[in-house]
Amino acid sequence: MKPATDPAITTRQRWIGVLARAAGDELNRHESALRDAEYQLIRAPEIGMTLVRGRMGGTGAPFNVGEMTVTRCVVRLADGRTGYSYLAGRDKPRAELAALADAHLQGPQQTHWLNTLIEPLAQAQARRRAEQDAATAASKVEFFTLVRGED
Amino acid sequence: MNAALLQPAFADPVLDAQRSFRAALKALAGPGVMHTLQAAQRPPALAGLDAASHALCLALLDIDTPLWLSAAFDTPAIRANLAFHCGCPIVTERQHARFALLDQSQLDDLGGFDLGNDRYPDQSCTLLIQLPSLGGGPSLSWHGPGIESENRVALPLTDGFWREREAHNDFPRGLDMFFLAGNDLLGLPRSTRVAHNVQERA
Numbered sequence: 001m002k003p004a005t006d007p008a009i010t011t012r013q014r015w016i017g018v019l020a021r022a023a024g025d026e027l028n029r030h031e032s033a034l035r036d037a038e039y040q041l042i043r044a045p046e047i048g049m050t051l052v053r054g055r056m057g058g059t060g061a062p063f064n065v066g067e068m069t070v071t072r073c074v075v076r077l078a079d080g081r082t083g084y085s086y087l088a089g090r091d092k093p094r095a096e097l098a099a100l101a102d103a104h105l106q107g108p109q110q111t112h113w114l115n116t117l118i119e120p121l122a123q124a125q126a127r128r129r130a131e132q133d134a135a136t137a138a139s140k141v142e143f144f145t146l147v148r149g150e151d
Numbered sequence: 152m153n154a155a156l157l158q159p160a161f162a163d164p165v166l167d168a169q170r171s172f173r174a175a176l177k178a179l180a181g182p183g184v185m186h187t188l189q190a191a192q193r194p195p196a197l198a199g200l201d202a203a204s205h206a207l208c209l210a211l212l213d214i215d216t217p218l219w220l221s222a223a224f225d226t227p228a229i230r231a232n233l234a235f236h237c238g239c240p241i242v243t244e245r246q247h248a249r250f251a252l253l254d255q256s257q258l259d260d261l262g263g264f265d266l267g268n269d270r271y272p273d274q275s276c277t278l279l280i281q282l283p284s285l286g287g288g289p290s291l292s293w294h295g296p297g298i299e300s301e302n303r304v305a306l307p308l309t310d311g312f313w314r315e316r317e318a319h320n321d322f323p324r325g326l327d328m329f330f331l332a333g334n335d336l337l338g339l340p341r342s343t344r345v346a347h348n349v350q351e352r353a
Contacts, residue, residue: 040159042158043160
């Protein structure tokens with residue numbers, strides 16, 4: 001598949017990714033702001049399975065890693081903007097909040113939502129990632145081989 | 152796909168689809184008996200599609216069932232919502248369709264739909280026909296499997312339709328049909344014999 005090059009698509013991909021990785025109660029803190037709009041559930045939050053595929057390196061053949069649970073939701077605001085969400089796990093309220101966030105982020109107040117919602121979430125995720133990487137790096141083992149000096 | 156045209160479907164996607172499927176099953180098992188969808192299981196009306204037609208579309212269509220739309224139903228709103236909620240491919244050639252959504256103006260020509268084959272007659276196309284009402288036409292006598300003696304049914308259909316049905320019925324190959332109006336549905340499987348010419352009516 002060709003990677004998306006349209007900047008509007010890549011920025012939306014980024015915030016949908018950030019919303020999908022938002023942990024537990026992080027979205028709940030914005031619940032009142034997110035729900036402060038008239039909206040309609042086009043597809044009420046529903047739980048299903050999706051197949052995860054992977055491949056070894058850039059040239060390996062694709063294989064099925066396994067199935068995982070996802071929750072998806074689609075909402076529409078009164079002005080016709082639709083928000084979509086796909087989250088890992090079985091948390092329906094969180095899927096609804098993430099879909100609402102996606103809808104708000106496509107509107108005129110995009111900068112406001114990016115600054116108050118997406119950036120803090122992205123920073124928290126980057127921090128968690130860095131902590132995890134640091135914990136992993138501490139267990140790194142270096143292997144040395146002696147130069148045999150054949151030439 | 153135009154996201155602004157999307158609207159909600161069944162309130163309870165699993166149970167409402169099962170209830171609608173059950174109604175469709177009963178309608179084909181007892182041809183000519185009218186079934187009414189309960190208020191709670193009806194999807195919201197979709198531009199041009201009655202509640203019963205919409206409910207059957209949502210219950211029967213999925214990614215494996217190519218759908219043929221007659222011109223009256225080939226609107227952006229119907230296309231967008233069926234693509235979103237059912238994911239069914241929409242085909243332009245009648246012979247590729249597993250289901251077809253027709254209105255009254257199409258009933259004088261049923262040619263081109265897949266009748267199935269002798270080994271797999273079940274692979275035929277099923278017609279979903281939306282009518283203004285399920286009564287008010289000439290009262291005809293229906294016989295056959297699922298009918299104890301006879302059912303009197305007064306669908307507002309022309310003789311041309313019944314001739315077309317006869318021409319495309321080569322048992323076990325043939326077309327099964329649902330007639331839909333408002334919240335009501337009525338089934339007409341290929342096995343039902345309809346006394347429609349003058350001698351039989353007398």
